[in-house]
Amino acid sequence: MRFSDNFKIALEALFAHPTRTLLSLLGVIIGVFAVTTLISLGEMATYGIQHSLEQLAGRSIYIQPQFKPGVEPVRFDADLLRVLRVLPVQPIPYVLSSATAADRRGRLVSLDLVGTVGNLPALDASVELARGRFFNRREAEQGLPVAVINAKAESTFFGEGRGLGRELILNVSDGARIRTVVVGVVRPAGGFFGGFESERVTVPYALLWERMPRKKGRFDIIELKVEPGADLKEVEKRTRRLLELRYGKDRVNVQSVQAFQQALTGITVGLQALLGGIGALSLLVGGIGIMNIMLVSVTERTREIGLRKALGATSAQVRAQFLMEAVLLTLSGGLIGVVLAAAVLYLVVLTVPFFEAFILSPLTVALALGVSAAVGLFFGVWPASQAASLDPIEALRYE
Amino acid sequence: MKPVVEMQEVKKVYRSGSRRRQVEVRALDGVSLLITEGEFVSIMGPSGSGKSTLLHVMGLLDRPTSGRYLLAGEDVTTLEDEDAARMRNRRIGFVFQAFFLMPRYSALRNVELPLVYRGLTEAERRRRASRALAEVGLADRMDHLPSELSGGQKQRVAIARALVQEPALLLADEPTGNLDSESGREILALFERLHEAGKTLVVVTHEREIAERGRRILHMRDGRLVNDEVLG
Ligand SMILES: Nc1ncnc2c1ncn2[C@@H]1O[C@H](COP(=O)(O)OP(=O)(O)OP(=O)(O)O)[C@@H](O)[C@H]1O
Ligand SMILES: [Mg+2]
Numbered sequence: 001m002r003f004s005d006n007f008k009i010a011l012e013a014l015f016a017h018p019t020r021t022l023l024s025l026l027g028v029i030i031g032v033f034a035v036t037t038l039i040s041l042g043e044m045a046t047y048g049i050q051h052s053l054e055q056l057a058g059r060s061i062y063i064q065p066q067f068k069p070g071v072e073p074v075r076f077d078a079d080l081l082r083v084l085r086v087l088p089v090q091p092i093p094y095v096l097s098s099a100t101a102a103d104r105r106g107r108l109v110s111l112d113l114v115g116t117v118g119n120l121p122a123l124d125a126s127v128e129l130a131r132g133r134f135f136n137r138r139e140a141e142q143g144l145p146v147a148v149i150n151a152k153a154e155s156t157f158f159g160e161g162r163g164l165g166r167e168l169i170l171n172v173s174d175g176a177r178i179r180t181v182v183v184g185v186v187r188p189a190g191g192f193f194g195g196f197e198s199e200r201v202t203v204p205y206a207l208l209w210e211r212m213p214r215k216k217g218r219f220d221i222i223e224l225k226v227e228p229g230a231d232l233k234e235v236e237k238r239t240r241r242l243l244e245l246r247y248g249k250d251r252v253n254v255q256s257v258q259a260f261q262q263a264l265t266g267i268t269v270g271l272q273a274l275l276g277g278i279g280a281l282s283l284l285v286g287g288i289g290i291m292n293i294m295l296v297s298v299t300e301r302t303r304e305i306g307l308r309k310a311l312g313a314t315s316a317q318v319r320a321q322f323l324m325e326a327v328l329l330t331l332s333g334g335l336i337g338v339v340l341a342a343a344v345l346y347l348v349v350l351t352v353p354f355f356e357a358f359i360l361s362p363l364t365v366a367l368a369l370g371v372s373a374a375v376g377l378f379f380g381v382w383p384a385s386q387a388a389s390l391d392p393i394e395a396l397r398y399e
Numbered sequence: 400m401k402p403v404v405e406m407q408e409v410k411k412v413y414r415s416g417s418r419r420r421q422v423e424v425r426a427l428d429g430v431s432l433l434i435t436e437g438e439f440v441s442i443m444g445p446s447g448s449g450k451s452t453l454l455h456v457m458g459l460l461d462r463p464t465s466g467r468y469l470l471a472g473e474d475v476t477t478l479e480d481e482d483a484a485r486m487r488n489r490r491i492g493f494v495f496q497a498f499f500l501m502p503r504y505s506a507l508r509n510v511e512l513p514l515v516y517r518g519l520t521e522a523e524r525r526r527r528a529s530r531a532l533a534e535v536g537l538a539d540r541m542d543h544l545p546s547e548l549s550g551g552q553k554q555r556v557a558i559a560r561a562l563v564q565e566p567a568l569l570l571a572d573e574p575t576g577n578l579d580s581e582s583g584r585e586i587l588a589l590f591e592r593l594h595e596a597g598k599t600l601v602v603v604t605h606e607r608e609i610a611e612r613g614r615r616i617l618h619m620r621d622g623r624l625v626n627d628e629v630l631g
Contacts, residue, residue: 005515016503307499310460311513311560312488314481393460396499 001317010324013297014332024293025333027286028372032337033344035279036360036368040345042272043359049264051356059232061089061224061239064253074247076219083246084222087238088230092116092123093219095208099170099178099201103156111153112198113170115205115215116140120148123225132164132184135204143206147180151188153199158182170201178203178211232256283371286333287379294326294383305387306395319388326380327373334372338365400435402472403568403599404457407431409466411452411622426452427463428622434601439594441610442603444619450603451572453619457601458491458570459483471567488516492561494571498553500545500560506532507541510560531559535589551582558589569593571602575609587612 014021065073076093084091095115100108118140121127127134135146147168154163163182170178180203188197209216226235236256243252298305305318313321342360349358411427426449434440442450455461456468459475462483468476470490478486487493500509510528511521519527532541535555545553554574561569571590575583591612594600602613610616611630618626 001516002518002520005521009515012503303499304501307501308512308516309484310458310487310493310499311516312484312564313516314484316481317484317516393455396495 001313001320006320006324007328009321010328013301013325014329020293021329024289025286025329025336027289028283028330028333028375029286029337029340031279031281031283031286032334032368032372033340034282035276035371036338036341036364037344038275038279039272039364039367040341040360041348041355042268042275043361043364044345044349044355044357046265046268047359048354048356059226059257061226061232061236061254061256062221063224063239063243064221064255066251066253074251075217076222077217080219080222080246083242084224084239087224087235087242088227089224089235089239090123090227092120092223092225093205094221094223095205095215095218096220097172097208097212097215099172101157101168101170101201104159108171109156109199111170112200113172113208114200114202115208116202117205120202124223126189128187130185130187131161132182134184140204141206143204143208143210145178145180145207146183146204148184148186148202149182150186150197150200152197153201154182154185156199168201170203172212174212174214176211178207180207280371283375287330287375290326290330290333290376291379291383294322294329294380295386297325298322298383298387301387302390302395302398305390306392306398309390309392310396315388318390319384322384322387323377323380326384327376330372330376330379331369334369337372338368341368400437402433402469403436403438404432404434404601405467405469405472406433406457407467409453409456409463409468411449411456411461412464425622427456429466430622430624432617432624432627434599436599437594437597438615439590439600439613440602441613441616442601442619443605443607443610443616444625448619449622450619452622454570454572454601454603457568458493459487460493484516488513488564490567492564492566492569494554494557494561494569494574496573496576498545498550498557498577500553500556502545505542505544506537506548506556506559509545509556510563513560513564527563528559531563532556534562535559549582550578551585554578554582554586555589558586562593567599569598569600571600573603573605575604575606583609 063076065076067073081091081093093116097113097115098110099113100110103109117123118135118137120134121129130151132148134148135144139146149157149163149168151160154160157163157168158166163185166182168180168182170180172178180201205219224235224239226232236254240254243254308318309315345360346358349355409427409430410425413424413426414421415424416422430453442453444450452461456463459470459478462478463476466476467474470486475483475486501512504512507525507528510531511524514524514527529538529541532538535558537552537555537559540548540552545556548556575586578586587609590600590602600613602609604610614630616628616630617624618628
């Protein structure tokens, strides 16, 4: 018997009862739909978060003094910045602190206070000015009282679009007050983390060194922007070695976004496995439904089977026919499920801003269809062998 | 003349009922018989005498409980199921009382059906099936569904389906049983033509008039051949 004939006969059998075929497919459709949608949503979420992370941190390595009880943390000073020049990186040092300032109604609101070098937008593409300017290198080194604030801080302290040129008084620890003038406003960061921004004020690092004695002469964290073309992993290794040489073992915490991404991938893979498991369960239920409908079909078509055998169909040929039917049945269910999933994913991308890209990988589609076919093959075996084992005379006599 | 059917002491025993009160039915109780190429044989006998059972054994649809059966010189007594299926497909043409056509298939596709299991291409099947339909006078009904055909036409489609196999043996179990007398005569005329063309035919029937179309009548009673009547 030719494959094309087997295929044609199976297809005809399915179209003989279209409504029943569709109903018997519901389980498989739902199962494949669930698996496909969940896997793709997982991929889309991973992509979204990684994309945001990369926008935020890009190809960067972060170094921080390691804090251990009873051990004096190492000191990141201006000299370290010069040493780091041997690496293919652009170091951006930060002094991190917090402060409070009075909002428009006079209430004190806490904010993140950051000291850094001048002309930051030239060093870090993710920093974009909305209005005004960033303080320059000379202002940063001399510690002039100028501030660049983010959009959130502007709306809290001055009202939207009304911050430029205004005075911002920062209450820092030790009761000190720093009077600054707002010279620039930066755009909110895009992506996933953009929505969680809090009030942030950026000032020259030397201003904080001068006005906060505890911070004098040290940076809290240094971001190393790896130059294009350099290998992130390699640079990270060299950074560790250099810092170990300078400060000793385990004195500096070195982190890159890569490690974070790996952890994130681990989480999403775990999540996908869980969701995939739920989908597999519904496929199992769907498979049992298919088996049931196939058994009904074998009973209904007893006489047809008897006739085919009387005319010379072998048991193997009858079995192949019913297996083909089962596989075509589940495969078309799988196809419908994938199409439905694609439609829903597309709607999600259109309506939910977090999901930026439509991802339905060929691997996911292949997996969904492969699993559907396998379900048909597995749950078709029993009905098919029932059909194959029928005795032709008894089958022909069946009413 | 070459022997087509050679049976020696063929028995078929059905056991049914519960284990304690088993009932044995000797549907065939020692049938020995020789049919040679080109013969037109009728089988007659009262209901339950074993006519259909004999035809099923002859057509490899059923296996004898004991005895020996040679089909066209080949011992087919203990054939594996798959080999029996292949023999049915190539050596036997069966015509049933109730036609047994696929209701959703056109006449042409019904006639093609046995050839599907030989793995022939669709073009080749079409060619042979339309020739067989022309042979039974239905060249103009190829695309009709069984529901669009009269009883006699349905049975002629079934005969074409048997002929397309080019069988060594054409078997018919009460082929006119479901037909009015006019259609019945058509079928009988067709059988006579096939006989004249040299086919080997075995036809089970209740009616003497029909049986007399053949050249030989086997009479059965209680699973035995009681009379082998050769007509002049
Ligand atoms: N599958 C079976 N199981 C048990 N007994 C059977 C079976 N098939 C046939 N028989 C019995 O075998 C005997 C012969 O049956 P068969 O069908 O060959 O008779 P027949 O001569 O064709 O009768 P009819 O003219 O009514 O068609 C009958 O007594 C019948 O009851
Ligand atoms: Mg009978």
